[in-house]
Amino acid sequence: MNGERASIEVDEFLPHPPAKVWRALTEPDLLARWLMPNDFKAVVGHRFTFTAKPIPAIGFDGTIACRVLDIEDAALLRISWRGGGLDTTVTWRLVPEGRGTRLFVEHAGFDLDDPVDAHAFRGMGSGWRSNIIRSLHDLLTDLP
Numbered sequence: 001m002n003g004e005r006a007s008i009e010v011d012e013f014l015p016h017p018p019a020k021v022w023r024a025l026t027e028p029d030l031l032a033r034w035l036m037p038n039d040f041k042a043v044v045g046h047r048f049t050f051t052a053k054p055i056p057a058i059g060f061d062g063t064i065a066c067r068v069l070d071i072e073d074a075a076l077l078r079i080s081w082r083g084g085g086l087d088t089t090v091t092w093r094l095v096p097e098g099r100g101t102r103l104f105v106e107h108a109g110f111d112l113d114d115p116v117d118a119h120a121f122r123g124m125g126s127g128w129r130s131n132i133i134r135s136l137h138d139l140l141t142d143l144p
Contacts, residue, residue: 007108008125012133015100016140022074024139025092034135036064042077044068050083058116060084081107085116105133
């Protein structure tokens, strides 16, 4: 066991202005449409819950307990992400690029020596890079 932590990192160009992407990250009803149902508030220190599909085989009840750790309006959102044995953080960073936004996502803190973390890292890595980002793209395209 070396104590090293792994991160899932995504770098995605979104052909939408930062203000529109920020809405999708911080308005609970929009966040629910591309990520998960939630009781999110864009306030540092706010504790909230994402509700996912339970996975009994691995002991995951579908609850992800979160707390807003940092916010920089239209630029950065960082939350804690705890559920199913995970104790990680997710950071979204928005950078204006031309007429769109470069979105950097980092889901950090996976202990690859732990079987639960390693399994989540593998599954969530492909999920963040494909399904979740695709859902965000679809939502942004549908938003005025």
